[in-house]
Amino acid sequence: xxxxxxxxxxxxSHGNIIRFCKRPFNSSDEMNECLIDNWNARVKSTxxxxxxxxxxxxxxxxxxxxxxxxxxxxxxxxxxxNHDRFDQVSKLGWQWIRQQSGIQVxxxxxxxxxxxxxxxxxxxxGSWHLFGHSHAKLxxxxxxxxxxxxAWDYSPVHFDEIKEVxxxxxxxxxxxxPENRFSWHGPSQR
Numbered sequence: 001x002x003x004x005x006x007x008x009x010x011x012x013s014h015g016n017i018i019r020f021c022k023r024p025f026n027s028s029d030e031m032n033e034c035l036i037d038n039w040n041a042r043v044k045s046t047x048x049x050x051x052x053x054x055x056x057x058x059x060x061x062x063x064x065x066x067x068x069x070x071x072x073x074x075x076x077x078x079x080x081x082n083h084d085r086f087d088q089v090s091k092l093g094w095q096w097i098r099q100q101s102g103i104q105v106x107x108x109x110x111x112x113x114x115x116x117x118x119x120x121x122x123x124x125x126g127s128w129h130l131f132g133h134s135h136a137k138l139x140x141x142x143x144x145x146x147x148x149x150x151a152w153d154y155s156p157v158h159f160d161e162i163k164e165v166x167x168x169x170x171x172x173x174x175x176x177x178p179e180n181r182f183s184w185h186g187p188s189q190r
Contacts, residue, residue: 003047004105005074005156008114008132009148010035011083012068014057021135021150028057032068038155040073049074049156050103052132052147053081053114055089062088069093077101081114081132102127105159116144128166140169 011017012035015028025031043049055078056065069076069092078094079101080086090097100113102121109127111120116138120129129144136151145165147157 003044004159005043005047005049006052006112006130006147006159006162007039007049007149007152007156008052008081008146009054009135009150010051010056011054012056013060013064014083017057023150023154034154035149036068036071038153040071042156042158043073045073047074048077050077050079050112050130052079052112052130054083054132055081058083058085058088062091065089066092079112079114108163116141116146120144128162130162140165143169145169 009017012032013028017023018025018028018031023031025034039049049072056068065088075095076093078084078089078097080089080097080099086097098112100111103110103112109122109125111117111122111127111129113120113129113131115133116131117129118141121127123129123142126143129142130147131144132146132148134146135148136146138146140146143166145162147162149155152161
């Protein structure tokens, strides 16, 4: 059976991310090895992985980025992050590359973006929003979840794990409820 996973902010070979995020690695090579091993321990070759940006350090030579990409199991899809250079990542073999995207998994509509959003497509209808970029420093806002490796023990997170998180978070704002309405009146027109 094909499984679905999500991840973000692997930052392969980005040495400074170890210090910035207090990752428990002594070198970028050690970090790469752990991230690759954790990925492949969870993801089979037939599984789907949505990577929500910041795949690898952009100054890395193309050949090294390709070697890392080729070691990772699964059919891989990319939502661009602020550290992804399109001219590099477009050569790797992603199934698709997008700025953001809406997908459906087991009847759930999920909005994918590298950045956390306060509202997203269909959020007022209970859709989920998955994001990265925050390196485990942002909690959920409504039905949203950080899927970055810093929040998930340096591994991709399975759809079922996210489903459990979504059972515990508050439902999105009911925009039709009178107590949630506000009125804004711009400059008066004379």
